[in-house]
Amino acid sequence: MMMAHAKISDEELFDGLITVFRTFGYEGATMSKLVEATGLERASLYHRFPGGKTEMACAVLECVGERFAENILAPLAKPGDPAKRVAKMAKRTKEFYVGGRLSCLLDTMSVGGDKEQIQECVSRMFKAWFDALQKVSMDAGFKAQEAKQRAEDALIQIQGALVMNRAMNLTRPFGRIMDDLPQLLTGKD
Amino acid sequence: MMMAHAKISDEELFDGLITVFRTFGYEGATMSKLVEATGLERASLYHRFPGGKTEMACAVLECVGERFAENILAPLAKPGDPAKRVAKMAKRTKEFYVGGRLSCLLDTMSVGGDKEQIQECVSRMFKAWFDALQKVSMDAGFKAQEAKQRAEDALIQIQGALVMNRAMNLTRPFGRIMDDLPQLLTGKD
DNA sequence: GTCTATAGCTTGATAGAC
DNA sequence: GTCTATCAAGCTATAGAC
Helix, strand or coil: CCCCCCCCCHHHHHHHHHHHHHHHHHHHCCHHHHHHHHCCCHHHHHHHCCCHHHHHHHHHHHHHHHHHHHHHHHHHHCCCCHHHHHHHHHHHHHHHCHHHCCCCHHHHHCCCCCCHHHHHHHHHHHHHHHHHHHHHHHHCCCCHHHHHHHHHHHHHHHHHHHHHHHHHCCCHHHHHHHHCHHHHHHCCC | CCCCCCCCCHHHHHHHHHHHHHHHHHHHCCHHHHHHHHCCCHHHHHHHCCCHHHHHHHHHHHHHHHHHHHHHHHHHHCCCCHHHHHHHHHHHHHHHCHHHCCCCHHHHHCCCCCCHHHHHHHHHHHHHHHHHHHHHHHHCCCCHHHHHHHHHHHHHHHHHHHHHHHHHCCCHHHHHHHHHHHHHHHCCC
């Protein structure tokens, strides 16, 4: 029996790809899993991404980077009280990772890292995240060096909490870390 | 041409297996890579681990768990000043992860986690690590609840720093986190 | 206890119809 | 732009010689 042609939107397509790459990492994200998650056949995925799995992975990273910038980092650059901006960012981050139950794509995609192109994408996106955190910390009155360290600490704690959640199924630490972010980045609640 | 029989010690064998699983995760650790890293042929690996890749992964986790308990967690349970014990633990941890340049096996092995047996191993070993940290924090005078939170924070920061190092090639945060561990876990330096 | 050789399946990727 | 059908290569795992 012939299957109905699945004409899906870019958003649906990327939702499927993101889920697979985030859950299984680059190596674990097989074409079969990507086909199942998107509803498109192999050849259709290759039509959209002629560079194959590597191009899919990079496109997925870029897509998540854009969504992250719009939904999570944008509030950090708005005017107003830095502590309130960070609180908003923390709330959005909690939602983005579903209370910590989802892994970070940048984490899982960096495992095994023998594809230079992917490592470069991951590194660049982490840098954008870091810069946004450092900037809001400086807006709160911290000098560059102090703000840099606080931004590092924030990223470390977010990533660490997500790892602990994946490995031990602990959701509480992630929530606590998120709630403490305004204090960490701005010195105030 | 016939290859010389490679009779290697259990330690050499596990060194090879650990390196591959830690670097590439469970999915990325292919038999070819394991063969190359250990110097044994496929069939010889299956002779030692009849359960195949899954059994190898579990054995590797147990082996690392033992080494970790002996070299890193043991100093925590010795008599003496808790802050000094933690400092010793931190020093050993730095060496274990080569200044942060190596990933944590528990992290990379938990990516993709569709093998229940492996997830159970990872979770159990994290628990042992956590318990040792909580205990030394209680030895330093903190009540159970406070010590639990400090142990959580310590694990989160260690894991987070290792992720940041892998993804962004930043070694400095890991060293700083390690140096701050005595303060975090005991309240003193 | 290690090896060579191979089975059977899945992988990433491509050709060509519609 | 999606599909079916197929490829060569790589995968996990096994059989059997020494």
